[in-house]
Amino acid sequence: MSDKDTTTIVEALNLALTDAMADDGKVIALGEDLADPEGGGVIGVTKGLSTRFGDTRVRSTPIAEQAIIGAAIGASLVGYRPVAEIMLMNFTAVAMDMIVNHAAKLRFMSGGQTHVPIVIRTMTGTGIANGGQHSDYLEAWFAHTAGMKVVAPSNPADAYGLLRSAIEDDDPVLFIENIIAYRSTGPAPKSGSRVPLGKASTVHEGSDVTIVAYSRMVQEAIAAVEALGKEGVSAELIDLRTVSPWDRKTVMASAAKTGRLLIVHEAVTQFGVGAEIAAEVSSELFGKLKKPVRRLGGPYAPVPFSKPLESAYAPDAKRIAEAALALVR
Amino acid sequence: MSDKDTTTIVEALNLALTDAMADDGKVIALGEDLADPEGGGVIGVTKGLSTRFGDTRVRSTPIAEQAIIGAAIGASLVGYRPVAEIMLMNFTAVAMDMIVNHAAKLRFMSGGQTHVPIVIRTMTGTGIANGGQHSDYLEAWFAHTAGMKVVAPSNPADAYGLLRSAIEDDDPVLFIENIIAYRSTGPAPKSGSRVPLGKASTVHEGSDVTIVAYSRMVQEAIAAVEALGKEGVSAELIDLRTVSPWDRKTVMASAAKTGRLLIVHEAVTQFGVGAEIAAEVSSELFGKLKKPVRRLGGPYAPVPFSKPLESAYAPDAKRIAEAALALVR
């Protein structure tokens, strides 16, 4: 347990896993390089777990993502709560069958006789020159999959509280971590705290325009809100935290209040998560919005390697502020 | 070549493949049970091809979807035009890595040095009691993947013309066939005709409301338009044909004209293809629509087996007409 006032997302996640495993002997973990002989995860999120809880509960695996998710599913069917790591989000592509055809559907197909309380932790994001096959945000695939939940924290306290809730949730949860945000700091979580799934947080109240974001984009949006404030624009910032099911009520109330909505994510804009929110808000607040809903996401392109291109890929504070400003002016 | 006036989608597809292979020696085909010794495909779409073009060009494969798509990609990199069959759309889940991390990205990641002119044919749909793992429409995943094209014909002539265009296209195309529509008839395609990718067709002109659909849903929508006509409602029906990139111009012009838009698909509504279209139309025609854009799709649930549940899953003519009527009244 940490006594510090501030902590990083890596530390918060590590603490969440440690606390969850200490509290519930059914929580188990697996993934590539996860255990301490392998360094406790390539980023160190799982450091110390295998030493403390044993190497049958916390297991390094071969590079075999179908086997990883399959093992998690199987154990979850009989009472365990596996936390499986898929190292990078693009590698979910080799385990899609296990995730969408099995984890997401077994409760329904069994008529509720079984369920799959697994958490799939994965990391992603642009910013470290990882190129086309290691940087994608693919949350839209899973949001479109009935039975899955999708979570994407932006700060240490939420990372802790959401991971604890995800582990306790009775359904499969995809838990998205951003690589360059791992080391960003924030207020330390209260040990044992929970952040409920499906509830957004209003990071900053405002009256002129609503900005909805999640994962690292919240950090960029916070800077944008500050910049907007200096220009006399009062922006309300909502951190979705859970991407699916998303917090309709909070988003609608804010958009109704400000009459202007900007949705920000790192994933490709087209057919992305922003489309669902934009469609729903445009419909429900038809005739009540002051401006068309605006989406700011990645371009219709794979993630490029070259620095100037990669830097232009994901929205940043400047472009978020510009887009918000364009809605207000 | 067929001399008949009408034909089925199966026959049209078979003809398209036959003509394409006869015209271009670089067109090759592979998939499970594809060749004639195996019956020429489980539905018969590829019947006769291996006998006519030889069993090195037309190959039955093991059940190994990664190997199937990988082989198609490799051959396409050096000048071939493979048509790969993934028997049912849910099985794309075992080949997602090959499709999205490779086929869709190689042109971009190679800076345009290589490209992947493959067609992935697959079938899906509710209606034959195939249950949760054999019925999903997953086009939203691929529409969200930069570099992919997604095509979904609704009638024999389009099936022929779109498949010919898809095979000639220099980019990877996912080609979606509906199982229960296979035997539906329509005007026979002109041999050698092409339907361009990215162009919708206006199946029925109207002035009160625009209905956008694709794949089998167009057939239901046609019946709905007829029913609406009897109620004095003039509906314009647009068959998208290409789901991505979708024909913005045609859809916008129609929605601008009628002021009312209903989007219909069989896939889960949430985060589905309809969301993108709804978001774009709501934004571009902000203040000009008479009613909020309405989406009608599958429920947030896997596809159930039991007949009354399965029948209630996908939109049908009745529900389409009701939704359109609600927009008009």
Added chain:
Amino acid sequence: MSSNYEPGREIQLEIFRRMALLVANDEQTRRAVRTGRLVMPYYSYRGQEIIPSALCTALSDGDYLCTIYRGIHDMLAKGMPLKDLWAEVAGRISGTCKGKGGPMHLTYPAKGIMVTTGIVGSSMPIANGLAWASQLSGDGRVSVATFGDGASNIGAFHESLNLAAIWKLPVIFVCQNNLYAEHTTFEKCTAGANVAARAQGYSIPGVRVDGNDPIAMYTAAREAVERARAGEGPTLIEAITFRFFGHALGDNDSYMDQAQKKAAMEADPAPRFRARLIAEGLATEAELAAIEADVNARIEEAIASALAAPFPEVSELTKDVYGAEVAA
């Protein structure tokens, strides 16, 4: 092969009882589908009954099973009640999955029937997870994944065998090699001598057995079960068999070697087993006929009860998606 586990009379009769149930159930199902009383895709297992009958006789109720679309024989052999099964394939609310799963996705945890999958190869990775759970809890259960010969060429097969081997999981992989994957012959799509030989690549036992021989099949299964329970890890069993009614009921099976099919049907393992039991004096004609009459009566009762049951309400469509409604 050691003969420690050769089945005696009681066990052979038990295998027969299960087999008789399976044979009759397949016949009734084919009839129900052909006459339109049931509307569903049906993957007949006729010809393969000995495999699960012997296998499940070697298992306990608590042991776990992951099976596939062609798996109703596996489920019945493992103990799924006929009424729950028939109501499910008839799509009724009283079905084991409330009619939502259907013939490809039956589940019945009370007898360890945990997953039925329609995706080739996918029974194996999940069985590993069940086995991991037993390893963690020390509950002594064994997990079984059954699958077809065609499934032995897909990636999940390889990943699963490797993981099971290095983790020494108490799991048994049972390949029901019926010589066809849909319309493609085993030889055409499978490299290597056979499926069992692939076990060597993982340093685990790979056993090729006549799946139509109850003695051989039971012995192989028992050995694998004992090995798993003793903590010695996984076994791959390749059980050779044949499916009599093509891939899916209604298939045109002109792709099949008709002489091979005829020979296989003439060598039908069910009457062969029956005749041997009588010939060897292990059972009388009357005893076996009584078993058969009993299963037929039970099946008919199950059909009647299934067809009389109500369908689910349409509101069921969006239930069982999540465990609890989410606040938002």
Added chain:
Amino acid sequence: MSSNYEPGREIQLEIFRRMALLVANDEQTRRAVRTGRLVMPYYSYRGQEIIPSALCTALSDGDYLCTIYRGIHDMLAKGMPLKDLWAEVAGRISGTCKGKGGPMHLTYPAKGIMVTTGIVGSSMPIANGLAWASQLSGDGRVSVATFGDGASNIGAFHESLNLAAIWKLPVIFVCQNNLYAEHTTFEKCTAGANVAARAQGYSIPGVRVDGNDPIAMYTAAREAVERARAGEGPTLIEAITFRFFGHALGDNDSYMDQAQKKAAMEADPAPRFRARLIAEGLATEAELAAIEADVNARIEEAIASALAAPFPEVSELTKDVYGAEVAA
């Protein structure tokens, strides 16, 4: 092993030339990354140079290669020009992929370098497709997929070997077994005696060879190439080696057995090969030094030219997504 293909002096010198280039290039790359002149994830191949040097000496320019993130040694050995390579890893528009691919996704079709993938296991299915193309056209080319030991446990490995075997594809699967997959040891994640032994499951040749021995590696590669060109199908080569600088440059390699690492570095195959060439009178110190001076000069020139080149315009971000703009 047959010695038909044992390399003579010319071939050995050719292997040395490629190896010298690789050794120098890795050193320069590590320096550039460590000093911040290049910003990229770098998976050093130092210690593994003999494998592609010998392999590519056994190949022709027209033969195809699919390699992986740890694959710059493979590409250079196959003939990718240094300038195109360095400009690419520096993210410049003059890079072989206009800077869009980067170090994990280099392509250079003129020398048959068709795909570089960052997804473990994915080089193999695509190499099969290239080989299928050659089988169709009869162009006599051979396709090679290289990959790591860790990749031998993923599904795509299995699917690829099976397909290549039944289709008798002219393809060679080269597993560069450096004993680690990221931080996990080979033994911990791989069941079975070794990777090569898995070839048996597909009835294709599986050869385990000392990848650090140029003679053995060349001979194994030549045999596989001849076999493929003769239409006899695929070969799996497991080349044992070691990576000196951990998984990714900058890793804390405390997960490694330090004694094992020290021993491996002391047995560095590059100076060993160099010394043997001189000792056996196949080359003089001066000849080899001249080769080394030449590669160093060429690398420095490539670096200078790369770093002087412009970055791509931001408008490149949305180009090369489709071949042509779509009308709509």
